[in-house]
Each structure stands twice: as structure tokens, then as C-alpha cells.
Amino acid sequence: MKSAVDLQVKQKYITKYQKGYPLVNKDTIQNAELLQEEGAIFNLVDPKRNFIAKGYYGIQNKGIGWILSHNKGEKIDFPFFKSKMEHAMKKRVSFFEESQTNAFRIFNGEGDGIGGITIDFFDGYYLINWYSEGIYSFKEQIIRALEDLGDYKGIYEKKRFDTKGKYIDDDDFVKGERGQFPIIVKENGMNYAVYLNDGAMVGIFLDQRDVRKVIRDKYALDKNVLNTFSYTGAFSVAAALGGAAKTTSVDLAKRSKSKTIEQFSANGIDFEQQDIVVMDVFDYFRYANRKNLTFDLVILDPPSFARSKKRTFSTAKDYPGLIKDAISVTEENGVIVASTNSATFGMKKFKGFVEQAFREMNEKYRIVDEYSLPHDFRTTNEYPEGNYLKVLFIKKGN
Template sequence: MNTIQLKRGHERAYMNGQLNIDREDLSDDTFLKDGEIVKLEDTYGRLIGIAMISFEQKAQGWVLTRDEQEAIDDAFIGRRIREALEKRAPLYNQEDTTAFRLFNEIGDGIGGFTVDNYDNHLLITFYSRGIYKIRDLIIKTLMVELKPDSITEQTRFSNQGKMETINRRIMGNVEFPITVKESGMIYSVHLDEGPMTRLFLDQRETCKTLMHNPFNAKSFLNLFSYSGTFSIAAREGGMMTTSVDLAKRSRELITENFNANNMSLEGQSIYIMEAFEFLKYAERNRQRFDAILIDPPSFSRFGKKVFKVERDFPKLIGEALKVLKPGGHLILSQNLESFTLNQFKRQIDKTLTNAGYSYTLVDVKGLPKDYPTVKGYKNGKYLKVVTVQINK
């Protein structure tokens, strides 16, 4: 087993429990091999832990154990997967929800891959070629423990500096899309058509809130609506919905989900427009909404324009305020890993205060329970959903 050392002065965070290995913390990384098991030490030769090298966007590897005597072998990997599945066993007893996460990277003890269940159809996502080396063991364990109807793998590897996503069917003859249940609603999902499945499992709690409609809202604007899951939940909560997305296919996906739930599209609006353009259009046409949900991508391009969520979210909030009814609610969602909840709350406060608005913080949500995180990887708590009511 090879040994890698941390630079002097970089060991404190690891001594305090950090699990993700950052390249700039290493004294020398030129000889590292993706997927290799190594000893991680400080400059004095003191053991930090046993780690797996995993070249990802978020890390160079993960500390898997602090015990030098614990072998990182097939038994270790299988044990971690089985422990995660045992924790999720109660989820299979839910009658109203058939889609949830089964393994959440380092939150379940091994970084670099996730496993999602869509009504016994599994999607395994690999984030590095290193972790992909143990794919056969992962698949075998899942097949023995769960006996799934199908397994699809998705690889997200860097290729000449760009992220390349490839989906492959491993087993099963299912024809996608299929439908799953979430909190009693029915959604279409597709596991073979790219990085997104049409349903964001991590937003389950936000959908529940919309279904219950504690705001007593009558009208709802869903920006960056994608397949319209938030709109379906809001309609279930009694709101008239307006869904906005730049992708032309969104109209088809939203319509499909409305039909799956036997919901009429009469009175519901779908706009294939860029979000800023729609907000200007809505202001000109005096459209106003009781609740506005903004869930943008972390990064996107539109023509020559580049959207970066950490920089441009305040602009979105500012434009949304112009079409929000007095006393209305903003539901603001952000999933950039490097942007903390406290940073997001400060950004919202600064934006609203500078615009001359007072507000009430109504609700703060993060990841659901099937997305466990650990203190040793702070960026694991990537999802932040903050709801504010703008005071009249």
C-alpha cells in the first residue's frame, strides 16, 4: 500500500475529521492512481487514515477508515452497502412513495457513487473511474440484496477537461419512461436519457410543502420548471400554476406529468422562455403571483449569456419581486455545493434589504433523510431551500 502525505500545516482539518482529500493539501500527487487504496499521513508520518483515491470534481479521494488494521476490501465495500440498505428498509413500506435514494456517497461510508431506487429500477451513478473499478462488486451486492427489475449505470467522468455523462443498461428489459409515486403523486421517470431522470428525489420535502399549501396561495410561478414536478405538487395544493423553462421539451414532460395525475391543464400555463425574459414579460403584462419558486441550475448558458447561481441569483430575486403579490412567498432553492446555507441566507437578506423589502423567514429545508451527510464532508449538504414571505 502506497503512502501519501499532507503538506505541513494542512493536517488540522483532517485530524478534526475531514474525509474529502483536496489536491492542494497533498505534498505530491503525481504518482496517484485512480481507485488506489493508500495510507494518508501528515508530514511527521502520523496516520490520518486509509483512503481511496477518486479523481472527481469534488475531491481527489476519500478517507474511508481511521483504523489502520481495517482492510478496504470486498467485505468492507459490501458491508457499507448492506448497512445503507438496512437503514432504508422502512422506505419500502411506504405506500405513497416508491422512489428514494439507497446509497449517498460518503454519507453512507464510500465516496464516488450513488444508488437511487425508482420502484425497484436502480440507477447507479459513478463519479470517478477509480470507484468504477469496483462496479461489479457494487452491482453484485445490489442484485443479491434487492433483486431489482432493472439496473442502469450512469458514468460522469472527465474527458479532456469536460464532464461526459453516459448511461448504460446493465440488466432488465424495462422500457422507459416508467412512473413512480412520490407522496401520492405520480411522476414519469427515464433512467436512460442523460444526467437527469425527470424527478429530483432530493426535493421531496419541498413538493410536500407545496401539496399542503400552507401559504394559502392561489397562483404559483415555477421558474426553471423542467418536468413540472413542483407544478404538479402546487396544483394538488389548489394553486393555478405557471411553469417556465427554456427547454422546448419541458412542455411535453409537464403535460405528461399532469396527465399521469389525471389533472386538467385547463387554466395552467406553460412558457418556453428564458427565466429573465419571462419575468420581464410577466411584469409588462401585469401578471402577479402569490408564490414564486426559483430553482435554477448552478451554471448554464443562453446564447452569449452565462448564468452562475452564486453571482446571478440576486438578479433573479430582484426581477421576481416585481411580479410577486403583496404578502407573497418566495421559495428559493440553491444546490451549489461550495455555497453554504449561511451564505445563501445572507445573500437573500442583502438582496431583499437593498431592494427596500422587509420579510419574514418562513421555512428552511435541506436534504431528506435518505440523503445522509457526515460532518467530515461539509459540502455534502448542498441543497438549500429557503422560503420567505415579503411583508406588505
């Protein structure tokens, strides 16, 4: 077990940590300079040296460490990690038993008691995301815990903790058998091609599972669908399988076209009957307006921050303008699916963006559905920032 350092919490933050807030920030600690090596265990104490909680030192964009226990005597060792993993898996029993879905999250960071790590399951393969050198220092215990908890085909990992918070690109394979990629996984009966060995992204964002399902089951039939920031076209696949008259997928990345073709093909959809456009989304909106193109369903799922040669996009600053662009190409009584994974603001502010955009466009609207993270992405009430996903289905018109 790593030796513990006592970190003194500033007076005004003591109650916050006592109530279970799991993220440790540098500005809440009096003597953060005592932290030297990532992975070190620390005790949070008040000015009178009374114990509050214990955690580990791991630098990521969110803070300098995570609380692991409020039990002073608890050891942070293999049994600790195994217990957390076991409890998390028990919470996902229904997912393991689901025949139509075999890709889901089995461990969701602080929502399952250990911030800085997520573990996803892809048809027998585990994918671990490490978000700091600190949590990565516990790799041996965590891998052992996974091995003890059931059969698996192989384990892959993504290291996302270089000095700029970027993905560290090296061999992602850890142990077991190497996958034959792409693996075709099932999600609510839909097929998606995933690559666990090809860079930071695997080809599908599992947190949007419920949204893809409702698009297929409720919103797509006979509709002309525009999917912006389309990545590998996962929403377009869901719309096509739901009976959309046509889908148009738009993304700036050149590889998005071949990846989207692959996803359509995995579902037996004729990709030549769909439009796949490699273009800056904002340029596409201008093009659509010039050509008088309109859509019944417009999907907006931009990255929180993106930079191209022409512009920089920040969700917190630019989302109202994006919604206005979507309004301009949406048919009366059409639906805009507005989504964001930004943790810097909540649903109330996001709805404010919608209200602002429609007001400035002098259009009426009604929110007809809203979604946040699915059940396998467990969160904790003490850390509302962890429930980052916000999705609104907005009907244009009365």
C-alpha cells in the same frame, strides 16, 4: 486488492483528516504525483509516516479521492462494500416500508462512507451515479453487493466522469430486466414519470421531495403559482395537486414543455388549464412586468451554473438579482420559494442574498420555512459541503 500508495499530508492539514474530513484535495498532499491509475488505494500518512487514513484515487471536480477507512488493517474489497451498502439500506428501512413513496436515495456518497457514488431506488430499479473513473473501477464489487442485499428488477447507471466532468452518454442499462419507460413512481402519493435510460437526468430531483410535499400541503391552495427553471414541472404538479388556482411553468429547454405535459398527465391533471412557457426565465420576468402579471407563489430553483445565448448565470454571483426579479412579480403577502443546490456557500450566505435583494428593492420580508436535504440523503458533520441543498420560503411584506 489494489496496491497502496503512501501519500504524505502537509502538516497544516493533518488534524483535518484525523477528525474525519473525507475529501482528499491535491493541495493538501505533498507527493500527489505518486498517484498514477484511478482506483488505486492510498494511505494518508503524516511526515513521520504515521498512518492517518486510507482511501482511493478518483478525480472529480471536488478533489482527487475519498477517504474510505481510518482502520489501517481494513481491506477495501467486496466485504467492505457490502458492509457499507448493508448499513445504508438499514438506515432506509422506513422508506422501503412507505406505501406512498417508492423513489428515494439508498446510498449517498460520503454520507454513507464512500464518496464519489450515489445510488437511487425507483420502484424496484437501482440507478447508480459514478462520479470518477476511480470509483467506477470498483463496479464489480458494488454491483455484487447490491445483488446480495435484496430483490430488484434492474440496475441502471450514469457515468459522470469524462475530462470535463460531463455525463458519458452510452447504454445506461447494467443488468436485470430493462424497464418500460417511463416508469411512474410515487412520491408522497404524487406520480412522476422517470426515465433511467435517457441521458444524464431522469426527470425528477429526489432531494426536493420534502419541498414538493410542503408546497402541495401548505402553500398551494387557491394560489397563482409561477415555477421558474421548471425542468419537467415537478413543483407545478405538486402545486396543482395542492389546489393551486393555476400554475405557470417556465423553462428555456424546448423539451420542458412535453415533459411537463407528461408529468401533469401522470397525475390526471388537465395540462391545458395550466400555462407551460418555453422561454428564458429572465426574459419572462420582463414580460410579466410589462403585462402586470403577479403571482402568489414564485418558485426559484435555478441550476448552480447555466449559460444561454444571451447570458451566463452563476448562483454565487447572480442569485440576489434573481430574487429581485421574483420580488417584482410577487403579490404582497405572497411567498417566494428560493432554492439552490450550490455547495460553494452555506445557508448563512444564502440568507444574506435574500436580505440584500429585499433591501435593494426596499421591501420587507419574513422567512417562514426552511429546508435542507431529506433524511435519505445522509450527510456527515465532518463534510458540511455535502449538505448542499438550501431552500427558503420567504413571505413578502410584514
